[in-house]
Amino acid sequence: MLLEQLINGITLGSIYAIVALGFTLVFGVLGIINMAHGEIFMFGAFIGVIITSTLGLPLWIAFLAAIIVTGILGYMLERVALRPLRGKQGVSHLAPLISTIGASILLENLSHHLFGAGNHPFRNAFAEISFQIGSITIYLVQILIFVISVILMIVLSYWLLKTKAGKALRATAENIETASILGVNTKRIIILTVVIASAMGGIAGILVGMAFNSVNPQMGLSMGLKGLAIIILGGMGNVRGAMAGGLILGLSETLIVAYGDSGYRDAVAFITIIVILLLRPQGLFGQKTTAAGR
Amino acid sequence: MMLVEIVNPYYLQVGSFILINIILGLSIYVTLSSGQLSLGNAGFMGIGAYTSALLTLNFDVPIIVGVIAGAVVAGLFGILVGIPSLRLQGVYLAIATLGFGEVIRVFFVNWESVTKGAVGISGIPHIGREIFMVLKDAGFDPAIIGLKNNQFVFLTVFFVLLLINILLVWFIFRQQNSRIGRAFAAIKMDEKAAESMGINITYYKVLAFVQGALISGFAGALFAHVMSYISPADFSYHRAVEILIFAVFGGSEVIVGAIFGATFLTLMPEMLRFISEYRYMIYGLILLLMMAFRPQGLIDVQVLHWFQKLRLPKRRAEHGSKNQKHL
């Protein structure tokens, strides 16, 4: 059923978009690719498992807890992996990449020890509730995921465009020195960025738990790589591009599984990365920049 | 009788792992020495391993031919990835190569008719045993030198790898102290300036990248013929990170750094068994701490100078480091 597949694709794509937004925010402001973002996302998913399945508490508490925990993780990441490298003389641009890779494998293996290696079911009260419209089945969970994602994107866009903090963040992304001269507390903005990005990762974690009903420590890596693929697809640091890229990847993966070879599903993202980087390094929606090199 | 006791297959096995890991560490070192970070070396390693394993198993090719073919095929893939990736700067190259590594792994998993999928390939001809067979046919018996058969096999592997390591270090060392090495270093320090001084940066960046791919493919092929068993999991993202950490921990600016990093990090979980479980957590911590406190790795040029001074207190020439920074 094409229409059903499209709905599946959009559901998946909106989660991808949320993950990618986390990457994009950090890249936009700091110019850093946060390789640990996928693992923070995975922690969010595990918080969801603990709150709903283990403790039997309602879903909204899971969201709240995931936001708090992943926000704190984001703060710690900034303190430990990013701040020490900032403004230090002679540090290569590869250093933050490497230090966040360090954070990512630390977190992944920490969750192995904390939660155990296998798949953890993510129970929720309405997993099986569905509607029949004609010959199409839509699950309540799918609608919920889609609605939450859209709300999140709208709130984020509003916040970036209209609020003072959002404007400060964009100014910092534009040019950190100028922003700091103009009186923006860039240090706080940077922390805020990483914390918000991480909290969005946490929310996405719960959404994925709801969508697939299964959570494991390796999911951070594969989601992280997909997030990377999306921001490369959408243009680094480009908020709209991340949303569009997420939808594109979600749809194409779903269609590959439905009409192609499901084994290659995970390769879609990486092949996308390679093809886009080679054909259009600025991303589908990005603008070509003149390399400054005086 | 003495030799029987000294030659412990377990130690030799660990020693062989160290030597393979050193080759892997050097593979990333070479590429890094031109300022490029490749996270695809696990993928190239896999290409080398599968190429050689399949050739020796399915076509009865001698191991040495298989290993060389593995390295060459990995190198060809290196050209394929390296040339277009040149348009990518620093971080993008790292991600593109990471994506490449994952694509390769996914193919190994899915191309079941050839690669046997996630189960992997077993029964790959073993370097030590093959050499042993050849020698035995020629009438040689390890007992002559006081060794049991399996000891001899492990010892052979170890020495073959040791010889390869020596040759490789020699190669890299000489290349580094030459026009080629200076071009790599110049590109690493300032690409635009290097270009303005007449260095064809395209050529040298591809060269460094392909050398890295070739060396990892070589290491992968050796790995296949030492383990006798390979599976896609051997060439995953975790392997890529492990290779990276050899250079980052030991020191990414000097050859000794990668060698030390590979040796130490292979020995550590073997010596401290309880660490083995936390190995990747420790790797993660190491990467974090190294970037924060010592981004150049444990061993750098200063450390080497310091060692030289210790060893040759008299011959020490005055090093005119004036340290008068202006501006």
Add this chain to the structure above:
Amino acid sequence: MVLKIKSISKNFGGISALTDVSFSIEEGEIFGLIGPNGAGKTTMFNMITNLFPPSSGEITFAGEIITGIKPHLITEKGICRTFQNIRLFPQMSALENVMVGGHSRSKSGVFSSVIRTKAQRNEEARLRGSAIELLELVGLSDGIGTEAENLSYGQQRRLEIARALASKPKLLLLDEPAAGMNETETDDLFDLIKKVQARGITVLIIEHDMPLVMKLCDRILVLNFGKKLAEGTPKDIQNNKAVIEAYLGSEEDEQSA
């Protein structure tokens, strides 16, 4: 005529850094390129060495059009430069920096470098020898083994000149070589550039130190807001009204073309 610049323009986004600039340099002369900050002088160097391609126009070097040719090939053809904001290889010794400069005049490959063939060893010795000689020329004999980042500012500027000379250029481009130098150092620089000229090398120099420029140059081109304002001998330039006005900072005609 060594270098001929024909109607070069360059836009960065909305800013036009150079507008329709033409001039040519004769063999063996020292040619000055001056103008207020942001006039487009460094951009002109970047056009000549093709670090960026010009938006329009054509550059001819020794009778050959070089626009669009890769920077390393331009060096090979005989143009080499220094940078305004010194761009040495900081962790290399002074000697190695200069040897890198000789890259385009040597050709050992991977194989000969690893095997250390006779030709390679000879080439290495030759590179080293001429590097030492060049370091002597610029007055850096003491600092041969010192890492570039540990040299003083003036020494670094001179090292950049030695590095550029190692590529055996026919045309040397110097971007503010006297910046940050004291009076004695500037005097030494004058002697050095004269010595370079005596070796038959044509020099194109950007400099803000007017006494030095006037003393040194055979001819001068003045840029202002990316446009050619005047061209002539030092004397012409000194007496040129438009030039004096530009330097006194009258900014009436800002970007009005």
